[in-house]
Amino acid sequence: MREAPPPLLPILRSQVQGQLLxxxxxxxxDEFTVTDLARRAGASVKAMAHEVSRLVAAGLLxxxxxxxxRLVRRGPRTPMTGPMTDLLAVTYGPVPVLSEELAGVQGVEQAFVYGSWAARFHGEPGPVPGDVDVLVVGDASLDALDDVAQRAxxxxxxxxxxxxxxxxRWESPPPADAFLASLRSRPLVPLTLAKDDAS
Structure with missing residues (x-):
């Protein structure tokens, strides 16, 4: 059975394709191993290798x-590269961009995207999200996190x-914290903070 088009960008064939692109x-x-790309997308290595092969054959990677x-990167620059990059930034961009921006921040133990963007990512229909909400678990400096938000x-x-x-606070049992209880009841998208080990 064919997977339904992803709500964030229905012109794509799958969620995995959106995350890969x-x-x-x-x-x-940057170059990424197929294993790392699969881990970031929550896909099997076999499925990711197949998707990479399709996009390499199309000249997109x-x-x-x-x-x-097998190291993978964006394909050669074409007239489509700029517009496609812009479209990917406003749809699938939050996960790779925020993962990259938060990876080097001291005190960030875990991070998640929540709210309307996370809901669309998980398949809930609705309008294109106007903003991106991020939850950081840890004791990172608020100034450092504000800098991350501005760059993102x-x-x-x-x-x-x-x-x-x-x-x-994150590990406190519900319903000790009404905000976190509400947040946990809705879709969350974890961010990958570890760098690729190039394996």
Missing amino acids: ATTYLSPD SDRRVGTA EVRLGRQVSVHRVSRD
């Missing part, structure tokens, strides 16, 4: 072999709000 197009100078690793806003072309909670 956003990761590569929004970090055009480039790949090369280094030993046993420039890259994503929309408002980004970052809310920080302590590890103790």
